[in-house]
Amino acid sequence: MNIRLKGRWWYLAIFLVAIALPHIVTSRYVGQIIIMGYLFSIATLSLNLILGYAGQASLAHAGFFGIGAYGVGLLTKGGVSFWIALPLSASLAAAIGFLVGLPTLRTRGSYFAISTLCLGVIISIVAGNWVQLTGGYTGVVGIPTPTPIRVPWTVEIRFDSLLAQYYLVLAFLILTMFAMHRIVHSLTGISFMAVRNNEMLAEAAGIDTFRVKLTAFVIADFFAGLAGGLYASIMGSISPSTASMELTFNWLVYLLIGGAATLGGPIIGAFVIPIIMESLQFLAQYRMLIFGVLLIVVIIYFPRGAMGAILQLGEKWRREWRKRQEEGPRVAASQRP
């Protein structure tokens, strides 16, 4: 099984950096960018489950993000607690995913991609035109920040400061990673990969491939909705562009360059790509050319993206090291008289 306990130290180190980060970086602007990076990491991680692990290209991912965002936005504005609105909206995204998956996941290959592409467009059109509910193209504004948590006899945790919001989003990112880690390193995760790798063999080996795909899709949509709900509450305003195709394609690029079917890849992608984007601002739309080429190069030479390359390198070093360890005593033995 894929269960490997190595690399726990890395998790701990990154976790400590993430905890300390807001005290090192005090700029409000950078803080907001990092929060955004975390939110998009959650979205990309969930896209990774359906696309990277189960191999089904869901192109409606921003649509599900939007469902979560509108759900939380409208419910909390209507007075519902954020802590009820968030799971409710994420579940709504999952439920819609389930209904959409029922007919579309029965097909193989590109049909699912095409149907979800259409779904993504439909969701953003609905968001723009169902004016009574969604406020049309002006969107929903004045969404309250997450409801404070009242810890009995002690303090009240409020989420109106950037610092508190940072930790809130970080907590959800860790929750998402934890869930993804458990799913991926289990029989369930292996069956996702089996479906991606060889659907006909998986079916012949007794895997209900339709059910596996549906499960992956519903979980992915739940977490996309979760990310959307957090986004709405922290940004305070949303519009149909929150569910736009462009966002899906951004995540797709994060995923492919960061590394599909790895757990670190989506997070690397969600941070590195926006930074490159920002620093290439002077090139205006021509930077898309660079991204096009970069994407092609990565897909051809690094099918598992940056994270895949890192893992490969690590493996190589480990092998070198082991070889040197084995050679060491032998050399010593041969030098003995």
Add this chain to the structure above:
Amino acid sequence: MLLQARGLSKNFSGLVAVNSVDLDVAEGELLAIVGPNGAGKSVLFALISGIMKATGGSVYFRGEEITGLKPHLIARKGIGRTFQTTALFNQLRVVDNLAIGYRMRTSSGLFSTLLRTGKWREDTRRTMTRVAEVLEIIGLKEKAFHFASTLTQAEQRKLAIGIALMGYPKLLLLDEPTGGLTEEDTREISGLIARLHKDLKITICLIEHKMRMVMELAQRIVVLNFGSIIAEGAPEKIARDPKVIEAYLGVEHIADSQ
């Protein structure tokens, strides 16, 4: 009868690939299906295992009709199969390849996976135990943590059989398990097949071109040509059957003229 096919047919918009085949496989039997290329052998397997939908006829397994069931349900009933072009999960390690074959015998769902409940641990443990058993049977213990894509041809065939073995099948359908292998590898695989049949008491139905191997291994042979059974019986009888000789000579003539 373990498996019964009655009037099984497959029609690809006019082209008849399998034409009203009646096939009986008795429990404990080792049956070989032979026939020239394009005779419909692989299609017959696809119909039995549910990969393709029959255009006519029905299939019964242990007295129960399985016609039109999805492949994974047929696999769960106890029919394992391998494919002609070696099909593996080549992005995964050998152990994970095998684990997939046992998934149908475990049932821990999403919540037990997320919470790692006792049931999840029990299922994982059972899977690992079965993986170790099957690794022993197919003799791939040393390669357990290698990626399937890095295995040799013969090892890949063994792994394909291993995946099919994982779920305790009553019947194994092997589609050219030694196709394209060297003589030495062929002997190894046919040894494995003989052991599965004899020691594990698995009923086996195999498609094979190598006549020497078929003659040694099979208890009964069914000859297919143009989608129909043209002969069946004990190996010695089949070897002398004029219709069979003609079907094979015909193929050789075509092969010679190319």
